[in-house]
Structure formats: structure tokens, C-alpha cells
Amino acid sequence: MTRVKTCVTLLIFTLCIAACSAKAPEPMSVTVMTFNVQNLFDNTDDPGKDDKAYLPIEAKQNESHIAACNEIQVDSWRVECLELDWSGAAIERKLEALAATIRQVNGGAGADIIAMQEVENASILDRLRTEKLGEMGYQPAILIEGSDVRGIDVAILSKLPLADVPSLHPLSLPDFPEREGDTRGVLQANFVLPDGSVLTAFSVHFPAPFHPTSMRIAAYEHLAALRAALPNENHVFAAGDFNTTSTEDARENLLESYARPYWTIAHDVGCTECDGSYFYHGDSSWSYLDMILFSPARGKKTTAEVRGDSVAIANAYPPQMSENGTPERFRSEKGTGVSDHWPMVAEIEFAQKQ
Numbered sequence: 001m002t003r004v005k006t007c008v009t010l011l012i013f014t015l016c017i018a019a020c021s022a023k024a025p026e027p028m029s030v031t032v033m034t035f036n037v038q039n040l041f042d043n044t045d046d047p048g049k050d051d052k053a054y055l056p057i058e059a060k061q062n063e064s065h066i067a068a069c070n071e072i073q074v075d076s077w078r079v080e081c082l083e084l085d086w087s088g089a090a091i092e093r094k095l096e097a098l099a100a101t102i103r104q105v106n107g108g109a110g111a112d113i114i115a116m117q118e119v120e121n122a123s124i125l126d127r128l129r130t131e132k133l134g135e136m137g138y139q140p141a142i143l144i145e146g147s148d149v150r151g152i153d154v155a156i157l158s159k160l161p162l163a164d165v166p167s168l169h170p171l172s173l174p175d176f177p178e179r180e181g182d183t184r185g186v187l188q189a190n191f192v193l194p195d196g197s198v199l200t201a202f203s204v205h206f207p208a209p210f211h212p213t214s215m216r217i218a219a220y221e222h223l224a225a226l227r228a229a230l231p232n233e234n235h236v237f238a239a240g241d242f243n244t245t246s247t248e249d250a251r252e253n254l255l256e257s258y259a260r261p262y263w264t265i266a267h268d269v270g271c272t273e274c275d276g277s278y279f280y281h282g283d284s285s286w287s288y289l290d291m292i293l294f295s296p297a298r299g300k301k302t303t304a305e306v307r308g309d310s311v312a313i314a315n316a317y318p319p320q321m322s323e324n325g326t327p328e329r330f331r332s333e334k335g336t337g338v339s340d341h342w343p344m345v346a347e348i349e350f351a352q353k354q
Contacts, residue, residue: 028193028194028195028349028350029307029347029348029349029350030112030113030160030193030199030347030348030350031105031106031111031112031113031310031345031346031347031348032111032112032113032114032115032201032237032239032292032345032346032347032348033102033105033110033111033113033114033115033239033314033343033344033345034114034115034116034117034203034239034240034241034290034291034292034343034344035098035101035102035114035115035116035117035290035339035341035343036116036117036118036205036240036241036289036290036339036340036341036343037098037116037117037118037119037339038118038329038330038338038339038340038341039054039118039152039330040094040098040116040118040119040120040124040125040128041054041086041091041120041124041151042054042091042120042121042123042124043055043056043059043086043087043088043090043091045059046120046121046151049120049149049150049151050149050150050151051120051150051151052065052068052069052081053069053077053080053081053084053086054084054086054120055086056085056086056087056088057083057084057085057087060081060082060083066082068081069081069082070082084332084333085332085333086332087332090332090335091124093330093332093335094330094332095127095128095131095132096132097317097319097330097337097338098128098132098338098339099128099132099133100317100319100338101314101317101320101338101339101343102114102133103133104314104316104317105314105345109136110133110136110138111345112158112159112160113156113157113158113159113160113191113201114156114157114158115154115155115156115201115202115203115204115239115240116154116155116156116157116203117152117154117155117184117203117204117205117240117241118152118205118241119143119152119153119154119155120151120152120153121143121145121151121153122140122141122142122143122155125141125143125155125157126140126141129141129157133157136159137159138157138158138159139157139158139159139160139161139162141155141156141157142155142156142157142158142162142166142187142189143155143156143187144166144167144168144185144187146168146170146184146185147170147180147181147183147185148181148182148183148184149181149182150182152184152205153184153187154184154185154186154187154203154204154205154240155187155203156187156189156201156203158189158191158201160191160192160193160199161191161192162189162190162191162192163190163191163192163198164190166187166188166189166190167187167188168185168186168187168188169185169186169187169188169222169226170185171183171184171185171186171207171218171219171222172218172222173215173218175214175218176211176212176215179207179211179215182207182208182211183207183215183219184204184205184206186202186203186204186222186223186226186238187202187203187204188200188201188202188226189201189203190234193235193350195302195350197233197234197235197297197302197350198231198233198234198235199234199235199236199237199348200230200234200235200236200237201236201237201238201239202223202226202227202236202237202238202239202240203238203239203240204219204223204238204239204240204241204242205240205241205243206219206220206240206241206242206243206244207219207243208243209243209244209245209248213248213252213254216242216243216244216248216254217254217258219242220254220258220259221258223238224258224262227262227263227295228262232297232298232299233297233298233299234297235294235295235296235297235302235304235348235350236294236295237292237293237294237295237348238263238292238293239291239292239293239344240290240291241289241290241341242288242289242290242291243289244287244288244289244291245280245285245287245289246276246285246286246287246288247283247285247287249287259293262293262295263293263294263295264293264294264295264305264306265291265292265293266291266292266293266294266306266311266344266346267288267291267292267311267344269306269308269311270306270307270308270309270310270311270312270346271311271312271313271344274312274313275313276288276289276313277289277290277291277313277327277341277342277343277344278290278327278340278341278342279326279327281326288344289341290341290342290343290344291344292306292311292344292345292346294306294346294348302350302351303350303351304348304349304350304351305348305349306346306347306348306349307346307347307348307349310345310346310347311344311345311346312344312345312346313342313343313344314342314343314344314345315327315342315343317338319336319337319338320337320338320339320342322337327339327340327341327342328340
């Protein structure tokens, strides 16, 4: 009997040692990129959209086009409308540059989810996906046409499967009805993580800095309301061009009032040596116009956080940088540059609570 007890004791001891020494399951992670791709247009005139600058030069020689361009008040925009040759070759160079920028992340594999801004339509984004990123596992482009008069939309490329049908949440600005044509809605897509849980992605492009601050406040409040309406078990991130300059934030305290109460801001926990994602030449200032915000599921058994050491500005592709070390906008006539914004990347890590 004593021998039996000894054997049982040894067995229990052995099982305990095995259990204690077993490795905890590896946490799963998702890499997120936000990328304002600066005017990713095709060169077909879309009815109802002001895309006349993005046409081949031969389509710009008629009197009606020239007259319409001459109505533009901003000199650089008027010249672009008249003289930019948005040819098939220019589009090809643009797609190549964007693809090379995306490939610098994850050792050439690209981010798992990319929130994009300034995309004209799903067709041109799918050209980027299939022709330049074809082997990387991205699913068909997610883009719902919005009401921006130029036709620039928010979009998402993802390697993760969708949980349901994406939706676009328009930004309502009853105090500024005349400005709503220069706004974009919030694109929502829910993705299934490997453990079956749901990660909600919001791709955003807030009103531009020349609009009143109250319009961006309305956009932050709109985003917070969308987050609050999600099921408690959803993890959620918002990524995109928030158009909040460092000058405005210092003056109005926008991030402290309208972002940090609800979200972890990626560049708060990492990228401490980064200058920002956008450079204003007028006053030589840097800003994080492009941000990644994260909010973990409420009350779920999985913990989730932004890994501080993963947060970075993705600007290692040489054509992204000007001689002055600032973002180099795409110049189709020279075939140089990529975008006037640098992308930001961050890794969200998920682990079971102990």
C-alpha cells in the first residue's frame, strides 16, 4: 500500500512539474499601419466628383476643362488641374511607390491591416493589391463611396477575414452644412482574430486643418460614440489622418480632451524619438496628423495592448524622404517621392489573462 501511495505521489509531482514548466501559449498579434497615400486616383473622369486634375494631359486640352481649372483660386491646384499628366505611366509609378512603402513593414510581409486615406475608389486600390502586392495575402479592398466632392475616400486592406459587412458612418456637421462636401465618414470593418474574437477597425480622415477646430472636435466625438456603441467584447482601433496639428493640439488640448479618455494613442507609448508623420513647411513644424488609437475589449478574458517597441514611422524607403529629411510628396512628372505623409505602424498584442 505504501508503494502505491509513493507511486501516486511521484505521478502527481511529475504532472505538476510538467504543468508548471509548460510554456504559456504565444500571444497573438496584429500589425496595423495607417497610410495617407496622397491622391491615389485612376485617370477616368467620375461623374459627380471633382477629379478633373487626375486625367491624362490629352484629356485636358478642351475649352471646358481649361475654363473649369481657371476657376480654381489656389495657384498650385490650378496649375495641377491644367498641367498634371496623370497618365497610365504615372499611375504605374504611383502604385510601385506605394507598394514599396508597404513592403518595408514586417520584413517585407506588410502590415496585417492597413487603414488608408485619399483613395478614389475600390478599383484603383484593388490594382495596388493585385498587381503590386499580389502574393501578400490581402483580401479585396474595403471602400464605401462617401460624399467628399473630390472623391477621396477612406479604405482598408486586410489579411484578416471579415466578420460581417463593412459600413461607412458619415460625419454630420449641422453647424457647417456648406463644408460637409470636404469631409469623409468613418469606415468600419470588423475582423475575426485567430481565436475567434472580433477586432473592429475604424479608418478615418478628419476635416483638414484649415477648417474650424470645432469640426475636428465633432469628428472626435463621432468616433468616440461609434466606439461606445460596439459590443463590449470587441477590441477596436482607429487609424488614419486625424488632421490635428501639434500647434492646434497645444492650443486646444484636443488629444487630452477627446482622444486619451477613450483610447491608447500609439505614439504615447512608443516612437518617443519620432518627430511626427507630417511636416508643415510654412512654420517648420512637425505633427502627428497620422495616428493609431487602440481600445481593448471591455470585460474580456483576453488582455490586449499596443507594444511600445513596435510603434514606428515607416519611412525607410528612400524615395519617401526629401533632401531635408521630410516627407516627399509624389511627383508624377519626375517619378519621384511617394506621399506628403509618412505612414505609422504599431503592433497590437493579445494574450489570455492569467
